Amino acid sequence: MRLINKRTVLLLIVMIIIVLIINLPKESSSEKIKVGVSDDSSGIVLNYMIKNGFKAIHMQKDFETYSIKDCCSNTSQWALTSDLLDISILCPDAAKALVEKDSRFEINSIVMLNSDIFVLRKNNPKKIGITQKRYYQKDLVKERFGNDVEIVPMISTALPYALEKGMVDGIVIDILKGLSIDGEKLSAHTNKDIPTYVLVVRKDFKKDARYKEFIENFKIATTKLNNEEILLNELKTDKENNFGRKEVENWKNLKVKLVYIISQEH
Numbered sequence: 001m002r003l004i005n006k007r008t009v010l011l012l013i014v015m016i017i018i019v020l021i022i023n024l025p026k027e028s029s030s031e032k033i034k035v036g037v038s039d040d041s042s043g044i045v046l047n048y049m050i051k052n053g054f055k056a057i058h059m060q061k062d063f064e065t066y067s068i069k070d071c072c073s074n075t076s077q078w079a080l081t082s083d084l085l086d087i088s089i090l091c092p093d094a095a096k097a098l099v100e101k102d103s104r105f106e107i108n109s110i111v112m113l114n115s116d117i118f119v120l121r122k123n124n125p126k127k128i129g130i131t132q133k134r135y136y137q138k139d140l141v142k143e144r145f146g147n148d149v150e151i152v153p154m155i156s157t158a159l160p161y162a163l164e165k166g167m168v169d170g171i172v173i174d175i176l177k178g179l180s181i182d183g184e185k186l187s188a189h190t191n192k193d194i195p196t197y198v199l200v201v202r203k204d205f206k207k208d209a210r211y212k213e214f215i216e217n218f219k220i221a222t223t224k225l226n227n228e229e230i231l232l233n234e235l236k237t238d239k240e241n242n243f244g245r246k247e248v249e250n251w252k253n254l255k256v257k258l259v260y261i262i263s264q265e266h
Helices: 002-022 041-051 074-081 092-101 136-145 156-164 203-207 209-225 228-236 245-253
Strands: 033-037 057-061 087-090 105-113 116-120 127-131 150-154 170-174 184-187 195-202 257-262
Touching (some): 041 057, 041 209, 092 105, 116 136, 127 136, 136 170, 150 156, 156 170, 195 203, 203 209, 209 228, 209 257
Parallel strands (some): 033 057, 127 170
Antiparallel strands (some): 087 195, 105 195, 116 184
């Protein structure tokens, strides 16, 4: 009887181990990488990668599943901390807030420089709109226009409307959004390059073989898109805007750069 009980217990243990092994997370090559990105210039490299053969990316464009268009919002932070995403491209302030709050994440690299631009309706603006929680944009405004300019934080989607209705004299906005807005365009770049987007990675995902593949392809795509003809072809695919060579020239003149610079915090 005792022998039977021992065999039963042993069988149960073996069955439990088998069930646990079956249900362990699998690093399947067919499972797509989940990448969070806004609907602006931060997604241009990822779009290019997808169109040119890197099919392992599942791009949660604008975090659309979560109805988000602003990386500084609380919902985008939740998307990352809830393990719904493996990688995300965020503005520096949103990225810093995330890694300080959650040690599972790290800032991997700087991926865009100077992609925020000024769009002005007056030569001497007195009131300028910026995206809420992007605190570095306050410094951009003060550095160019001085401390007397009123800074008005708002959600990023409200910026074009506020400018159109005369609620502000100018706005700080992503270049892909700003190029199609009427007004004088000025670079936010002054004496140095301004990091405007960084790559944030969940640390445990770095152990995944797909992570290395992603980074290698990201670097290649970044290098290629710094070629004006390739950038032109990519911008032409934007269905919402009629972008062409003029916009590529503006991109260059406004000192926007696609880069892959390992973060000092990395």
